[in-house]
Amino acid sequence: LARAVAGEARVPFFSISASAFIEMFVGVGASRVRDLFASARKVVPSIIFIDELDAVGRSRGAGFGGGHDEREQTLNQLLSEMDGFDPHTEVVVISATNRPDVLDPALLRPGRFDRNVVIERPDWRDRVQILKVHTRKISLAPDVDLTVIAKGTPGMTGADLEGLVNEAAILAARDNKTVVSLEQLERAKDKILMGGERHMVISDEEKRITAYHEAGHALVARLLPSTDPVHKVTILPRGRALGVTQQLPEDDRYHYPRVYLVNRLCVALGGRAAERLVFNDVSTGAQSDLKHVTELAEKMVCQWGMSEKIGAMTFPRGEEHPFLGMKLAEEKTFSEEMAWLIDQEIAALIRSAEGKSLELVSGNRIKLDALAAALLEEETLSGERVDEILATA
DSSP states (O other), X not given: OHHXXXXXXXXXXXXXXXXXXXXXXXXXXXHHHHHHHHHHHHTOSEEEEEESTHHHHBOTTOSSSGGGOHHHHHHXXXXXXXXXXXXXXXXXXXXXXXXGGGBOGGGGSTTSSXXXXXXXXXXXXXXXHHHHHHTTTSOBXXXXXXXXXXXXXXXXXXXXXXXXXXXXXXXXXXTTOSSBOHHHHHHHHHHHHHOOBOOOOOOHHHHHHHHHHHHHHHHHHHHSSSOOOEEEEEOSOBTTBSOEEEEOOSSOOSXXXXXXXXXXXXXXXXXXXXXXXXXXXXXXXXXXXXXXHHHHHHHHHXXXXXXXTTOSOOOOOSOSOGGGTSOSSOOOOSOHHHHXXXXXXXXXXXXXXHHHHHHHHHXXXXXXXXXXXXXXXXXXXXXXXXXXXXXXX
């Protein structure tokens, strides 16, 4: 983006990563800041771009090196160059960071970085244009509709889409094809979303456990309203998982109602519920599900005010990590009784969702068995195939 700005303005462009300022020798960082601005002033008007600003711009006093460590001297020099006694308005400074919350407040005052541009993830219309850019040099098969691909990749960034197109081109080359087809783009999307396929020797019993686990996820997702449609279910090992149930929203989401989040808890616990129903036991296969459920329930209670007993209140629960630049110890703003109630409400949300999941798989055992049998036979099911099986079971 900064390079595009410089290209449009047709002025000299200086680019540096903030981490390049910091060295073990005291004074080197401040010296590099002075040299950078001196070079930019010689060819004014000019643009300076500092990438990963949080590497040097974290709040002063948050680290372990005292008030005069090398990083803070570098930051002080940067502040002075941007808005000191000798300001140079013909040098425009642009920076980028993924952590604006840890930046020193002095950096964001008027005269410094006083214009914040938030780069959101592209919506489906933007993704169509991004895909057109990345497929310009690639021959596409007639069956490829970029609008369909764009609508099927919600949440993906421009870099993700570039990786998708490159991966599809690699798959086409491996298949000795001269054009990239829709099937190769779908395979590339699955690899990015679900991880690459792994070839493992798995016993029949473990395959059966995995099949019922994934069938539980898919069944609960299909039965509950206000859930994202099932895109694909597989018992082929992908990434670190032995199986994956992939859901994709029909459109980009910006608001998440409570009913949607509660149903997400139920879907995540559907695999564990199916294991408990069929095998009268649970396995370690639900580890990532339990982690996701715990984090989501904690956010519902502590950040989004979705607890009936606690109400519209928020509570910090260790979100800021001291090594990322925040304070070492956040002041506790709630009592031990409230902490106990928070834990109880989180546990209650999870227990309720687990009970709902178990009720759904128990009441639809025939459909669960049909899905698991199809997975054991076909290994991978599309969302349409899942709907077909459930309609006939």
